[in-house]
Amino acid sequence: MSDYDVxxxxxxxxxxxxxxxxxxxxxxxxxxxxxxxxxxxxxxxxGGVAAVLGEGEDSKEAHVADTLxxxxxxxxxxxxxxxxxxxxxxxxxLIDLGAVFDRTDAGAFALAREGGHSHPRVLHAGGVxxxxxxxxxxxxxxxxxxxxxxxxxxxxxxxxxxxxxxxIEVLRGSGQRSVVTASxxxxxxxxxxxxxAVTTNPPESTxxxxxxxxxAGVAVSDVEFMQFHPTALYCDISPRPLISEAxxxxxxxxxxxxxxxxxxxxxPRDVVSSAMAATMQAQARNHLWLDATTLRDFEQRFPSLxxxxxxxxxxxxxxxxxxxxxxxxxxxxxxxxxxxxxxxxGLWAAGEVADTGVHGANxxxxxxxxxxxxxxxxxxxxxxxxxxxxxxxxxxRALLAPGSGxxxxxxxxxxxxxxxxEPDSDLSLLEIEKQRLALQQVMTDDAGVVRNAHGMEHAxxxxxxxxxxxxxxxxxxxxxxxxxxxxxxxxxxxxxLQRHESRGSHERQEFPERDPAWQRRLVHRGGGR
Ligand code: SIN
Numbered sequence: 001m002s003d004y005d006v007x008x009x010x011x012x013x014x015x016x017x018x019x020x021x022x023x024x025x026x027x028x029x030x031x032x033x034x035x036x037x038x039x040x041x042x043x044x045x046x047g048g049v050a051a052v053l054g055e056g057e058d059s060k061e062a063h064v065a066d067t068l069x070x071x072x073x074x075x076x077x078x079x080x081x082x083x084x085x086x087x088x089x090x091x092x093x094l095i096d097l098g099a100v101f102d103r104t105d106a107g108a109f110a111l112a113r114e115g116g117h118s119h120p121r122v123l124h125a126g127g128v129x130x131x132x133x134x135x136x137x138x139x140x141x142x143x144x145x146x147x148x149x150x151x152x153x154x155x156x157x158x159x160x161x162x163x164x165x166x167x168i169e170v171l172r173g174s175g176q177r178s179v180v181t182a183s184x185x186x187x188x189x190x191x192x193x194x195x196x197a198v199t200t201n202p203p204e205s206t207x208x209x210x211x212x213x214x215x216a217g218v219a220v221s222d223v224e225f226m227q228f229h230p231t232a233l234y235c236d237i238s239p240r241p242l243i244s245e246a247x248x249x250x251x252x253x254x255x256x257x258x259x260x261x262x263x264x265x266x267x268p269r270d271v272v273s274s275a276m277a278a279t280m281q282a283q284a285r286n287h288l289w290l291d292a293t294t295l296r297d298f299e300q301r302f303p304s305l306x307x308x309x310x311x312x313x314x315x316x317x318x319x320x321x322x323x324x325x326x327x328x329x330x331x332x333x334x335x336x337x338x339x340x341x342x343x344x345x346g347l348w349a350a351g352e353v354a355d356t357g358v359h360g361a362n363x364x365x366x367x368x369x370x371x372x373x374x375x376x377x378x379x380x381x382x383x384x385x386x387x388x389x390x391x392x393x394x395x396x397r398a399l400l401a402p403g404s405g406x407x408x409x410x411x412x413x414x415x416x417x418x419x420x421x422e423p424d425s426d427l428s429l430l431e432i433e434k435q436r437l438a439l440q441q442v443m444t445d446d447a448g449v450v451r452n453a454h455g456m457e458h459a460x461x462x463x464x465x466x467x468x469x470x471x472x473x474x475x476x477x478x479x480x481x482x483x484x485x486x487x488x489x490x491x492x493x494x495x496x497l498q499r500h501e502s503r504g505s506h507e508r509q510e511f512p513e514r515d516p517a518w519q520r521r522l523v524h525r526g527g528g529r
Contacts, residue, residue: 002166002182002183003030003167003180003181003182004027004028004029004030004148004180004181004182004380005022005027005028005029005182005183005184006018006022006027006028006029006030006182006184006185006383007029007031007032007167007168007180007182007184007185007186008029008030008031008181008188009028009030009031009032009033009155009185009186009187009188009189009208009209010031010033010040010188010189010190010209010351010353011031011033011035011037011038011039011040011149011166011188011189012040012041012042012135012188012190012351012372013042013102013135013138013351013369013372013373013376014031014039014072014188014351014352014354014371014372014373014375014376014379015031015040015186015188015351015376016031016039016135016139016141016142017094017372017373017376017380018186018188018350018379018380018432019031019142019145019378020097020138020141020142020145020386021376021380021381022116022383022384022496023145023146023147024145025384025412025523027384028148028180028384029146029147029148030147030149030180030220031142031148031149031150032150032151032153032155032168032170033149033150033151033152033153033446034152034155034204034208034477035151035152035204036151036152037142037149037151038135038136038139039202039204040135040190040204041190041191041201041202041204041205041352041515042131042134042135042190042369042372043131043132044131044133044200044201044202044239044242045131045368045369046084046124046128046129046130046131046244046305046417047112047122047124047128047130047245047246047292048101048112048122048124048125048128048130048246048366048369049064049087049091049101049122049123049124049134049245049369049370049373050087050114050121050122050123050124050364050365050366050367050370050408050434051063051087051088051091051121051123051370052084052087052088052121052499053088053091053092053109053121053123053153055255057119058118058119058120058121058383059110060084060085061287062065062101062118062119063078063084063087063117063121064081064084064164064341064376065085065118065333066116066117066118066364067080067358067364067367067419068080068263068360069082069116069268069361070116070268070269070270070359070363070364071331071358071359071360071361071362071363071364071504071505072270072361072503072504072514073361073408073514073519074159074222074225074360074361074503074504074519074521075357075359075360076356076358076360076394076395076406076407077360077374078338078356078357078393078394079338079356079357079358079395080357081495082338082368082374082378083356083358083367083371083374085368086374086377086378087373087374089376089413090370090372090373090377091123093373094134094137094150094373095142096142096238098137098140098317099125099127099133099134099137100123100133101123101125101130102123102124102125102126102127103519108124110123110124111123112124112246112249112250113249113250113365114245114246114248114249114269114365115184115230115245115248115249115265115266115267115268115272115365116265116266116268116364116365117249117266117270117364117365117366118268118393120249121529122168122246122249122365122366124210124246124401126303126304127246127301127302127303127304127305128244128246128302128305129303129304129346130369134369136144136174137481138259139306139473141429142183143168150170150180151164151340152169152172152173153170153172153173153262154170154172154208154378154477154480154481155168155169155170155171155189155208155212155435156168156170156171156208156212156215156218156472156473156474156480156484157212157215157216157472157473157474158185158212158215158218158344159179159181160216160344160346160347160395163343163345163346164345164346164347164388165182165184165185165345165346165347165511166181166182166390167179167180167181167182167381168180168212171474171476171477171480173464173477175475175476178471182351183346184329184346184347184383184388184484185346185347185348185350186340186348186349186379187209187212187213187334187342187347187348187349187353187354188206188209188349188350188353188372188376189208189209189210189351189353190205190206190209190351190352190353190486191205191207191329191330191352192205192206192207192210192226192244192330192354192488193205193226193239193326193327193328193329193330194206194207194263194436194440194445194481194485195207195326195327195375195439195440195442195443195488195489195492196226196326196443196448197238197241197437197440197443197444198232198240198324198325198326198327198444198448199232199238199239199326199327199328200229200232200239200240200241200242200326200327200328201239201327201328202239203239205487205489206427206481206484206485207330207484207487207488208300208333208457208480208481208484209333209349209353210330210333210334210353210484210487210491211483211484211485211487211488212222212484213334213347213349213367214488214491214524214526215472215487215526216344217264217525217526218334218342218343218344218347218492218526218527218528219334219335219342219343219396219399219523219524219525220332220333220334220335220355220523220524221332221333221335221355221409221521221522221523221524222331222332222333222355222359222360222361222495222521222522223330223332223333223488223492223495223497224331224332224492224495224496224506224522225329225330225331225359225360225361225362225504225523226271226327226328226330226331226492226505227328227329227330227331227362227363227502228270228325228326228327228328228448228449228505229242229245229269229271229273229325229326229327229328229329230254230269230272230273230276230323230325230328231244231245231247231248231254231290231321231325231330231346232322232323232324232325232326233309233312233321233322233323233325234286234287234322234323234324235312235322238276239263239326240324240326241329242326242497243290243305243321243323244302244305244510245365246302247290247292247295247302248265248290249266250267250292250295250301251288251294251295252291252292252294252295253265253290253291254276254288254289254290254291254323254393255287255290255291255320256279256283256285256288256289256290257279257283257285258283258408260287262271262275262279262473263275263276265277265343268362268364269328269362269363269365269467269505270361270362270504270505270507272343273325273449273505274290274450274507276324276325276449277325277448277449277450277507277513278450280324281450283344284397286324287322287324288322288323288324289320289321289322289323290320290321290473291320291321291472292316292321293316293317293318293319293320294321295316298317299317304471308470309321310473310509318389318492322344325449326415327444327448328335329363329368330352330353331355331359331360331361331362331363331504331505332355333349333352333353333354333355334349334353334354334355334393334416335354335355335396335523336348336350336355336356336375336390336392336394336395336401337390337391337392337393337394337395337400338347338352338378338391338394338395338512339378339379339381339382339387339391339432340354340356340376340378340379340382341379341382341387341388341389341390341394341396342390343390343396343399345388345389345390346388346389348379348382350372350376350379351368351371351373351375351376352368352372352374354371355395356371356374356375356394356395357395358371359371359396359409360504361503361504361505361506362504362505375377380441387426392404394406394520398423398521398523399523403458407519407520407521408520409520409521409522409523410498410522410523411428411522411523411524411525412491412495412498412500412514412522412524413492413494413521416522424524427469427475427479429478432476432478432479432482433436433478435466435482436478436482437484437486438462438466438504439462439463439466439482439489440485441487442458442459442462442463443459443463443492447457447489447492447493447496448456448506449457449507451496451506451507451508451509452508452509452510453497453508453510455484455495456496456497458488458492459489460494460497463486463489463490463493466482466486467483467486467487467521470483470486472481491524494524495522495524496508498522499518499522500515500518501515501518503512503518
């Protein structure tokens with residue numbers, strides 16, 4: 001018998017909500033996390049949760065339309081419709097679990113507007129501390145739920161047999177290696193912003209689930225679409241503190257080096273980041289400015305941001321805030337059907353690690369916590385109902401029932417021949433850190449907001465050389481993370497080199513236009529190794 005019915009890898013909004021639901025139906029559930037239970041990318045989420053909760057000027061149709069427009073032709077329309085339709089119910093369930101969202105004096109939800117949204121529809125907590133409130137709620141719920149929590153344990157390899165997934169190999173904090181078996185494994189490992197030197201993501205966001213899937217030959221798509229958030233604080237701190245889009249939703253303005261406006265601040269993120277990159281290049285500047293001086297009650301409405309900025313000597317009532325784009329959210333990931341099932345039986349993916357098709361080529365702001373809730377619930381329901389393999393729905397329709405609708409796919413020809421089977425076991429921590437920084441820097445320099453073939457080929461050669469030292473059985477978590485960063489960076493570069501157009505978060509200097517012939521998904525299927 002397996003150790004667990006369901007083992008969830010990752011402890012963010014998607015992973016914890018799945019674990020809570022499945023423990024309630026009597027399944028034996030474990031959660032393995034490489035940090036502690038309350039550390040996850042979710043806590044870094046500022047803006048909030050986009051959802052149409054009531055009647056008024058906003059509508060679900062408008063939320064769908066905004067999501068599709070931001071996604072630049074690569075969303076799966078069925079997935080977007082589910083996200084928007086089921087979202088409000090899932091948000092209400094989170095509120096029932098104890099989450100407290102900000103309200104107006106009249107008691108209604110205080111809704112923010114963010115880039116790409118035609119209406120204010122973003123719920124938030126503590127101003128821009130939404131992720132902290134969501135995580136607190138779910139950790140509280142997990143604590144009484146009888147879920148086994150395995151902390152400080154790094155899952156790095158999927159184990160499978162004739163009937164699909166069987167377990168994972170885990171490296172414990174002590175350096176001890178062990179196998180945890182389960183009938184179902186759920187990847188909920190979050191994002192991959194650490195592939196870049198300039199990112200809003202915490203150090204843990206190393207693309208672990210995507211890397212495990214790539215190595216196991218489980219289909220992964222759309223990884224060329226790393227979203228760059230336009231307004232990360234320009235400073236020496238890593239990760240870069242996020243200056244929430246809620247400020248622009250409230251009237252803050254972007255200004256160039258001469259103080260002039262240059263873009264519609266509430267356009268989708270790819271448009272704003274691209275305009276910023278062009279302006280920074282034209283004016284030979286490392287950053288631009290966010291002018292929030294006219295916002296009323298800044299301190300009361302954004303207390304955590306006020307404190308953070310004050311600690312750096314910035315007072316938004318008087319000072320313009322120095323900002324520049326930073327890697328923020330991976331739109332693609334492990335391909336799933338509309339229930340979160342992947343191409344490997346028993347393996348599921350939810351949250352940022354998954355490519356459900358809701359984000360397409362560029363995520364609409366504040367749709368990601370919602371995605372974690374909605375598709376997390378769908379995973380839990382499907383497992384509880386006894387589903388194990390994928391169905392031809394969502395982005396998997398193109399693989400399982402080609403020609404039956406949805407977007408077509410092209411395969412990415414990625415070279416998986418660079419890694420040794422056995423990693424260098426004698427890499428010191430210092431050497432690993434040096435290699436991680438080298439990878440991050442070359443990706444920021446050569447595969448950032450604006451890309452070209454020359455730069456990306458250079459990045460691919462640097463990453464390829466680093467990958468030669470890595471393999472599937474790392475001696476330490478630091479080495480395992482580096483190996484995953486190499487794997488994900490190579491997949492991103494291969495797809496980004498192959499996509500000869502500019503679309504959403506992927507901007508190519510040589511191909512500045514969107515090309516209808518490229519309204520297709522790029523898929524890594526790998527052969528496993
Ligand atoms: C923000 O507050 O600007 C971030 C929200 C998001 O990335 O969806």
